[in-house]
Amino acid sequence: MRKFLFLLSVSALLPSISQAQESAAPLVESDGADEDARTLTITGDGFAASTELTGESVSILTRSEIEEVQGADIVRVLTRTPGVAASRNGGVGSFTGIRLRGAEAEQLLVLVDGVRVADPAAPGAGFDFGNLLPGTVGRIELLRGSNSTIWGSQAVGGVLLVEGREFDGAEASVEYGARDTLYATAALGLEGERYGLTFSGGHYDTEGFSSAAAGIEADGYRQWQAGARGRFALTDTLDVVASARHADSRLEIDGFPAPAFTLADTAGFQETRESSGRIGLDYGGERLNLTASFSLSDTDRDTFDPGFGTEPSFSTQGRSERAELRGRYFLKPYVVAIAFGGEAEWSRFSSSFDPQQDAEIVGAYAQLEYRVRPLVLNLGVRRDEHDRFGGATSLGADAAWLLGDGWSVKASMGEGFKAPTLFQLYSDYGNAALEPERSVSYDIGIEKGARRSGRFHFAVTAFQRDTEDQVDFVSCFGVTGGICTDRPFGTYDNVGRARARGVEAEATVGLWAKFEAGAAYTYLETANRTPGSANFGNRLARRPDHALTVWGDWRTPLDGLTLGFDIRMASESFDDAGNFNALDGYATADLRARYDLGPVELFGRIENVGDAQYQTAAGYAQAGRGAFVGVRAGY
Structure with missing residues (x-):
């Protein structure tokens, strides 16, 4: 049967570049069943296409x-891509923010299996990567740069798409290691002539270490996670997903x-429940592709302080529901297409101190796509209307010039916007007059090849x-007039301006058919450009100027044994907008091994071999040296 690689894909006809095209020939599409997933992207217009398009x-x-x-x-996975800066308040499971190309963590749009998973109840309505464990993840796609034309609100820094696993068979893995850490995952995939269904789940439990660098009491974390993905072909051109x-x-x-009111050991803990789901129809005709879906995401958080009893000391509830239609129509097959779509999203939040508030945003977009070798050109426009602050228009354009032999020059311009959050609008600190953030x-750049591995x-x-x-x-401390009227503890305002620029590079190379190496590097300059601010000209917090990850894998002469390493380095940064609190640069190294015995694989690693002591958020410790061993079995 057809291999359905992507939840948002609407057709078995996935775009690719023919390797035998003459100049000025159309960039044709071919059956994508055997396409390598490393060469396909859906961030361009919502449909699977070659990264060359x-x-x-x-x-x-x-x-x-x-x-x-x-x-x-x-974090150890994402830092293999350029542009990523991660900060975390302790170990695995602690709040983790991802800043892409210097953007705020809340300005990265995150989708899991096609569902927007930002928490509307969080002050910045961002996504906490602390609760995203990679054991059941099948694929991650990261688009860098503003792209609200296709993806709407929050796509200021970029878009990160996460997809669960899809396969035919069964697999289970378990590992145990430092700090009494146990991580087990399992997946079962069923595939027939007209259907595909995958169930997956995982359990993680660790004693951890003190999140406070000055503390001594270990802070543990546990998570249960389960997911499912399915597709059923109603006809040759219509699928339910x-x-x-x-x-x-x-x-x-x-x-x-x-x-003292300084970061220290406490007995507090937080419980989080994240639920999301999506159902849709995919239609793939000769010229027209359509996908229609409804999705929802729900995040509940309860914070407990045992010193004040057994009831939560603070709770939040955030929920969003979204109806969406995407389409693509080929005006001239494989040469000129129109991508189009529309969405409506309803979100709400409440907390222990804030009554329920809600908002609605609707949007529509169109993008013209031109694909004739050696030129690829995409031009798009979008309009969104928010029932609380009004509207926003976003433009976008990107182009690629194919030079031959796998080389291409690429360029893009994109606009982004982020609607103010319900917390920023209607909490005790809210300001209902806020406008959207804009970018x-x-x-x-220049690129050779479309794969992260290979020659x-x-x-x-x-x-x-x-x-x-x-x-x-x-802050409204000592101020009673103007925007601070009736806001003694402070409020929110559209006052910030910022710039981020730099150079990023990534490469992989295969040597001697036995050794493969890769690297991802980012040079980043950031600046606060807020007029009249005391922090004008300062570097933005928690963004190192230099970040480098280097990795390699060697298939040894011993059949089935592979040895590998990962080295991660980051230069110093600042933890605060005033640039008073410096975070030292650091370097960590991991050593890895895998031994493939056919249906069973043994694996192990030593993380942070040099036992580096460092912080990515001031006062919060990071994991020291730790050893882990595991086994994976499947068929």
Whole structure:
């Protein structure tokens, strides 16, 4: 049967580039059943296409690379792509923010199995990567740069798509290691002539270590997670698709107890329940592709302080529902197409101190796509209307010039916007007059190949993004008039401006058919450009100027044994907007091994071999040296 690689894909006819095209010939599409997932992107217009058919900067991580990295730490996977800066308040499971090309963590749009999973109840309505464990992830796609034309609100820094596993068979893995850590996953895939169905789940439990660098009491974390993805072909051109995911987590946290009010050991903990699901119809005709879907995401958080009883000391509930239609019509097959779509999203939040508030946003877009060798050109426009603040228009364009022999020059310009969150609008600190954050980004680069593995892949890109009307918190201490009227504890306002620019590069190379190496590097300059701010000209917090990850794998002469390493380095940064609190640069190294015995694979690693002591958020410790061993079996 057809191999359905992507939940949002609407046809078995997936675009690819013919290797035997003459100049000025159309970039034809072919049956995508055997396409390598490392060469396909859906961020261009929502449909699966070769990465050569977009001028945007995209990196793709497949299941094989995720397994290669090993373990439950999503940061160790994501830092294999350029542009990524991660900060975390402790160990695995602690709050984890991903800043892409210097954008705020809340300005990265995250979708899991096609569902937007940002928490509307969080102050910035961002996604906490602490609860995303990679054991059941099948694929990650990362688009860098503003792209609200196709993806709407929040796509200021970029778009990160996560897909669960899809396969035919059964597999289970378990690993145990440092800090009494156990991580077990299992997946079962069923595939027939007209259907495909995959169930997956995982359990993670660790004693952990003290999140507070000055603490001594270990902070544990556990999570149960389950998911399912399915597809059923009603006809040769119409499929029903569905997905569901639920994660239940418990994290022990440190805080700022009296009388010192400095970060220290506490007995507090937080329980989080994340649920999401999507159901849709995919139609793939000769010229017209359509996908229609309804999705929802729900996040509930309860924070407990045992010193004040057994009931939660603070709770939040955030929910969003979304109806969506995407389409693509070929005006001239494989040469000129119109991609189009429309969405409506309803979100709401409430907390222990805030009554329920809700908002609605609707949007529509169109993109013209031109594909005649050697030129690929995409031009798009979008309009969104928010029932609380009004509307926003976004433009986007990208182009690729195919030079031959796998080389191409790529460039893109994109606009992004992020609607103010319900917390920023209607909490005790809210300001109902807020406008959306806006950005415009540019990049240009050259690329060889479209795969992260193989004989040779290389890409280098220069980029810049300017952001204005960023929503920042305004202190009202000692101020009673103006925006601070009736806001004694502060409020939010559109006062922030920022710039981020730099160069990023990634490469993989295969040597001697036995050794493969890769690297991802980012040089980043950031600046606060808020007029009149005391922090004008300062570097943005938690964004190192230099970040480098280097990895390699050697298939040894001993049949089935592979040895590997990952080295991660980051330069110093600042933890605060005032640039008073410096975070030292650091370097860590991991050693890995895998022994393939056919249906069974043994694996193990040593993380942070040098036992580096470092922080990515001031006062919060990171994991020291730890050893882990595991076994994976499947058929």
